[in-house]
Amino acid sequence: MPDTRVSDQLRVPQTAVLEEIRMRSSALSAAEQRVSRFVLSNPARVMQISVSDLAAASETSVGTVVRFCQRLGLRGYQDLKLSIAREVAPDSTHLPEEVKIDDSAEDILRKVLHSSGSALISSSSSISAIETEAIVDKLIRARRIIFAAVGTSAPLAADIAYRLTTLGLDATFNPDTHVQHVTARMLTPDDVCFAISHTGSTVETLTTMRAAAAAGATTVAVTSFVSSPLTDIVSHRLVAGSKETRYRVEAMASRIVHLAVLDALYVAITLRHEPARHAVEMAGDVVTEHRI
Numbered sequence: 001m002p003d004t005r006v007s008d009q010l011r012v013p014q015t016a017v018l019e020e021i022r023m024r025s026s027a028l029s030a031a032e033q034r035v036s037r038f039v040l041s042n043p044a045r046v047m048q049i050s051v052s053d054l055a056a057a058s059e060t061s062v063g064t065v066v067r068f069c070q071r072l073g074l075r076g077y078q079d080l081k082l083s084i085a086r087e088v089a090p091d092s093t094h095l096p097e098e099v100k101i102d103d104s105a106e107d108i109l110r111k112v113l114h115s116s117g118s119a120l121i122s123s124s125s126s127i128s129a130i131e132t133e134a135i136v137d138k139l140i141r142a143r144r145i146i147f148a149a150v151g152t153s154a155p156l157a158a159d160i161a162y163r164l165t166t167l168g169l170d171a172t173f174n175p176d177t178h179v180q181h182v183t184a185r186m187l188t189p190d191d192v193c194f195a196i197s198h199t200g201s202t203v204e205t206l207t208t209m210r211a212a213a214a215a216g217a218t219t220v221a222v223t224s225f226v227s228s229p230l231t232d233i234v235s236h237r238l239v240a241g242s243k244e245t246r247y248r249v250e251a252m253a254s255r256i257v258h259l260a261v262l263d264a265l266y267v268a269i270t271l272r273h274e275p276a277r278h279a280v281e282m283a284g285d286v287v288t289e290h291r292i
Contacts, residue, residue, distance in 0.1 A: 016125040017083040027227030143190035147173040148208040168279030177204040187217035200228025
């Protein structure tokens with residue numbers, strides 16, 4: 001029999017297996033994705049059923065379930081059940097609550113806020129500290145920073161570009177995708193092109209990032225999935241997102257997580273780049289002039 005042991009470096013963090021499954025789902029085979037969807041929708045039930053039951057429920061096979069577990073760096077199905085138990089069993093309220101059609105406004109508010117909070121907590125255990133440090137360093141050293149984003153990611157790009165500007169960095173975001181594309185092609189190896197994309201598969205953003213890579217610029221992304229066309233292009237990525245629910249605006253919970261990640265980059269630069277602290281004071285003085 002083949003040796004299915006997995007090194008500690010490849011093991012999924014025991015407190016983040018559901019988040020890991022969600023992030024890796026797009027890179028799985030069609031059959032493995034059926035297992036993934038069932039596990040994410042029914043984590044409590046998975047703890048109580050056999051590998052054969054899971055195979056039947058997901059319309060796959062025992063072999064597919066075992067391969068799915070091994071793709072996550074787990075030893076097998078029992079390891080998956082134990083990891084889910086450690087994450088879910090201590091507090092069942094950690095499971096996102098689905099909004100129902102007959103919920104009151106108060107219930108909806110509570111569930112949406114709880115879901116957003118859960119997304120932030122679960123993402124904190126999956127973001128790479130090494131990549132975060134590298135991106136902060138690249139942004140501080142960059143001659144110029146441009147952001148690439150469309151749709152609901154565009155407001156986040158506009159916000160972080162402005163906030164980095166208040167730190168004295170040359171950061172810009174133009175909502176016109178043609179301008180993004182042309183500007184990216186004009187970058188140099190001293191520059192950074194920073195994409196924000198939930199799916200990592202938006203055509204316009206991919207086009208801009210390919211142009212930046214071709215120009216030799218450092219390419220960075222904040223996205224929700226480990227494997228996507230965008231992560232294949234960029235040299236640095238922060239993967240953070242959330243499970244979406246039936247009644248949420250497209251990827252809204254993931255936008256909240258992305259905004260928090262961008263805020264963390266802003267704070268890290270403020271603390272580590274001395275000129276940034278002086279720039280913040282200057283920007284504060286200017287903003288004060290616009291308030292009564």
